[in-house]
Amino acid sequence: MTDKKQDQVDLSTNGGIAGGQPETRMSPLDIELRLLMEAIYLRYSYDFRDYSGASQKRRVVQAVRALDCQSVSELQARILHDANLFMQLLQFLTIPVSEMFRDPTYYAALRSQVIPILSTYPSLKIWVAGCSTGEEVYSMAILLKEEGLLERSIIYATDINPQSLEKAKKGVFPLDRMQLYTKNYQEAGGHGAFSDYYTAAYNAALFDKSLCENITFADHSLSTDSVFSETNFISCRNVLIYFNRTLQDRALGLFHSSLCHRGFLGLGSKESIDFSDYSSHFEPVSKRDRLFRKL
Amino acid sequence: MMPSPAFAPYLVDRNIHAVVIGASAGGVDAMLRLFSGLPATYPLPLIALLHMQEMRESRLATVFQHRMSMRVKEAEDKETIVPGKLYFASAGYHLSIEHSLSFSISCEPPLHFSRPSIDILMESAADAYGPTLMGILLTGASHDGAMGMQKIKESGGLTVIQDPAEAEVAYMPQEAIKLQTPDLILNLADIHRLLMILDHQHVD
Numbered sequence: 001m002t003d004k005k006q007d008q009v010d011l012s013t014n015g016g017i018a019g020g021q022p023e024t025r026m027s028p029l030d031i032e033l034r035l036l037m038e039a040i041y042l043r044y045s046y047d048f049r050d051y052s053g054a055s056q057k058r059r060v061v062q063a064v065r066a067l068d069c070q071s072v073s074e075l076q077a078r079i080l081h082d083a084n085l086f087m088q089l090l091q092f093l094t095i096p097v098s099e100m101f102r103d104p105t106y107y108a109a110l111r112s113q114v115i116p117i118l119s120t121y122p123s124l125k126i127w128v129a130g131c132s133t134g135e136e137v138y139s140m141a142i143l144l145k146e147e148g149l150l151e152r153s154i155i156y157a158t159d160i161n162p163q164s165l166e167k168a169k170k171g172v173f174p175l176d177r178m179q180l181y182t183k184n185y186q187e188a189g190g191h192g193a194f195s196d197y198y199t200a201a202y203n204a205a206l207f208d209k210s211l212c213e214n215i216t217f218a219d220h221s222l223s224t225d226s227v228f229s230e231t232n233f234i235s236c237r238n239v240l241i242y243f244n245r246t247l248q249d250r251a252l253g254l255f256h257s258s259l260c261h262r263g264f265l266g267l268g269s270k271e272s273i274d275f276s277d278y279s280s281h282f283e284p285v286s287k288r289d290r291l292f293r294k295l
Numbered sequence: 296m297m298p299s300p301a302f303a304p305y306l307v308d309r310n311i312h313a314v315v316i317g318a319s320a321g322g323v324d325a326m327l328r329l330f331s332g333l334p335a336t337y338p339l340p341l342i343a344l345l346h347m348q349e350m351r352e353s354r355l356a357t358v359f360q361h362r363m364s365m366r367v368k369e370a371e372d373k374e375t376i377v378p379g380k381l382y383f384a385s386a387g388y389h390l391s392i393e394h395s396l397s398f399s400i401s402c403e404p405p406l407h408f409s410r411p412s413i414d415i416l417m418e419s420a421a422d423a424y425g426p427t428l429m430g431i432l433l434t435g436a437s438h439d440g441a442m443g444m445q446k447i448k449e450s451g452g453l454t455v456i457q458d459p460a461e462a463e464v465a466y467m468p469q470e471a472i473k474l475q476t477p478d479l480i481l482n483l484a485d486i487h488r489l490l491m492i493l494d495h496q497h498v499d
Contacts, residue, residue, distance in 0.1 A: 030394075052399040054391035054419040059403070097402045241372050241388075241400050248373065270385050270400055275373045 032072035033057055039076050044086055046160065047223040048093055050247035056093070063092035087163070094161045095242065098135040099177065101184035102237070103269045107143055108189045109289040114264050115147050118232060124153040125231045127258065129222060129251075130239030131157040134168025138197075139188075140235065141211040146191045150214060156229065158220035165217050171207035173198075178205050222251040227258045234259060238268035245275060252278040256294065265292045300488060302479050309453060311493055312427035313376065314339055315420045317413030317443065319346040319435025321463025323355075326433070327362055328483050330381060333490060335364040338497035340376045342392070344384040344416050346409055346437060355383045370398045384411040391419035407439040417443025426451030429493075431486060432477075433457045435467030445475040455479045455486055 026034070033056070037049045048056065060072060067088060069075040079086040101107050118124055126144075128137045137157040144150040159165050173181075182194040198205040220228065222239070234255050240248050255265055256278055265282060267290040273279045282292035318325055322345045330341070345355060359381065360367040370382040370390055375397045384390035388400040390411050406412035413432070417440065420428055430447035432440045434457060448454045454477035459465035461482045472480065481489070 052391070052401070053393055054399055054422070055389070055401040055403065057422075058415070058418075095402055097404060238402050241402070244393075245373055270372060270388055272371055272373070274371075 029057070029072065032076070033060060036060065036072055036076045039080055040086070040089075043080055044083075045224065046090070046093075047221065050223060050244050050250075051093075051242050052244055055242060059092045059095075063089050066092070090161055091163065094132070094159075094164065096132045096161070096164050096167075098132050098238075099184065100135045100139045100173075100181040101188045101190075102136070102139075103289070104184045104187035104189075106188075106237075106266065106269065106289045106291075107139065108187070109286040109291055110143065110266065111147065111189050113285050114233065114266075114291060115143075115149070118264075119147070119149060121232060122152065124149060124233070125156070125229055126153055127156045127158070127229070127231045127234045127236075129158055129220070129234060129236040129255070131159050131164075131168055131217075132161070133164045134171065135173070136235065136237060137168060137215060138171060138207055138211060139185075141215065142185070142190070142197055143188070145211065150211075153214055155215045156220075156231070157215055157217045160219065160221045162219065165219065169212075169217050171209070171212060172204045173207070175200055175203045175205050222254060223247055227254055229258065230260050231258045231263060232260055233264040233266070235266040237266065238271070240271050241268065248275075249277050252276055252281075256281055259294045261294070263294045265294070266290060267292070300485065300492075302481065302485065302489060303492070305453065305478055306489075306492060306496065310427055311339060311429045311453065313420065313424050314341050314429045314431060314490070314493075315417055315447075316341065316343045316431040316433065317417065317435075317440040318344075318433035319409075319413075319437040319439065319464070319467055321434035322346065323358070325457065325463065325483060327359070329431075329433070329487055329490070330359065330365070331362055332487070333363065333365050333381075334494065335366070336379060337365050337490075337494055338378050339493060340378055341365070341381045342370065342376070342384075342390075342416070342420065343381060344390065344411050344413050346411075346413075346435065346439070347386055359383070370400075372398060372400045374398050384416060386411070389415045391415060392423040393419075394423050396423060407437055409437060409439050413437075413440035414443040414446075418446045421446040421450040421452055424450075424452065428452035429455065431455045431457075432468060432471050433483075434462035434464050436464045437467050438470050440467055441471040441474040444471045444477060448475055448477065453478050455481060455489065457486065458482045 041047050064075050131137050144153050185194040198207045283295055285291040285293050356367045356369050365381050367381045369385050391399050393399050430444050432444050444454050456468045456477045458480050459468040462468050
């Protein structure tokens with residue numbers, strides 16, 4: 001990026017901070033960012049207006065560079081008229097970083113504390129919200145299969161990024177990740193050999209299609225869409241951290257409405273509902289593993 | 296009464312509201328020496344980031360709490376930053392500071408092989424606090440932190456780097472000094488004195 005100002009805080013507009021108060025005047029870059037999010041919402045109905053600012057700013061600045069623009073304003077002008085370029089920007093605005101059986105103790109706690117109760121239902125609906133490229137969905141399907149629940153489960157795997165959903169549907173992951181995933185799987189209490197679930201070809205691991213039979217991949221936004229089904233268990237990991245408190249409350253409200261009586265909610269290992277309006281609507285099942293149950 | 300130290304003029308007309316501290320190899324000892332003795336009523340938030348080996352469950356807060364009277368805790372997502380606390384960045388996630396002066400965490404890829412990254416914390420802190428931020432960079436074998444310290448200085452904040460001659464690993468302070476001359480290059484004892492002067496400044 002040639003315009004170095006994009007990276008900098010303009011001190012002349014920063015006066016409000018000196019009093020220890022949240023800013024009262026925005027820097028030019030912050031104004032550009034807000035306008036970009038408004039433009040994206042009006043033009044494409046993707047609502048990033050209530051995302052956490054610091055991380056979003058870094059990723060937009062990266063996109064400005066990668067997409068050869070001089071400024072956020074130029075990027076805004078171009079995406080308004082070029083849907084393909086917007087789709088490229090969307091890849092920066094969402095964070096497709098995931099791994100299978102990430103935080104193995106989460107899955108171990110699921111097995112020991114949630115599955116025994118879910119097993120008592122004749123049929124199950126499970127929602128993996130913000131599934132990205134599918135690592136968590138396949139982990140969930142493997143776990144349900146080993147617990148004998150996959151055949152009577154419907155898994156909804158939703159995300160706002162169509163490219164991520166396409167990848168998730170394919171169930172193809174880089175082969176060089178399998179060593180880590182195998183280790184995670186074993187630590188998560190896996191019953192079998194992890195390699196039984198995929199076929200290695202060239203540098204890819206193709207996951208068993210039978211895992212996908214009961215998975216519905218769908219476009220769904222936690223910021224603009226509403227509840228689509230009653231569910232028994234919702235897993236939404238490392239998604240809420242990108243939202244501000246307002247949007248976190250919206251998402252937790254959706255989860256609360258979607259969950260059946262005494263349904264379960266799982267979050268990322270450093271996520272919390274303590275700062276949310278919904279903290280009193282859930283009780284912890286495993287505090288360390290961020291598993292909660294609807295009150 | 297001790298004579299006024301040579302760095303005292305740097306604090307004149309400064310109104311510091313938060314201190315962010317980064318360290319890598321050798322950082323546990325350095326931070327223990329730096330923070331020990333700060334009173335429970337310390338008037339500023341201290342936000343610390345220490346690179347640890349692939350360790351998902353960080354026990355830094357517990358280790359430091361045993362040695363300090365200030366309240367020590369892990370920085371949590373969406374938590375409002377308050378004075379008198381020493382916050383540590385959690386392992387495995389980047390830590391940022393929002394304009395609302397609260398924390399947020401994220402899973403963006405590691406920067407300089409580090410997650411959390413000092414650069415990311417310091418850049419967002421500079422953005423949120425502007426000239427009311429003090430940045431301290433200590434011992435380490437990483438390039439992380441150099442850019443972050445530069446951002447703090449560009450935003451008008453006060454930058455302090457541990458003297459590489461004293462640092463257990465000199466590389467990290469050296470790299471930061473190469474990129475941008477800091478306001479002060481001091482040994483740990485003097486950085487500790489600097490923190491104590493900020494304490495007295497606030498007790499009007």
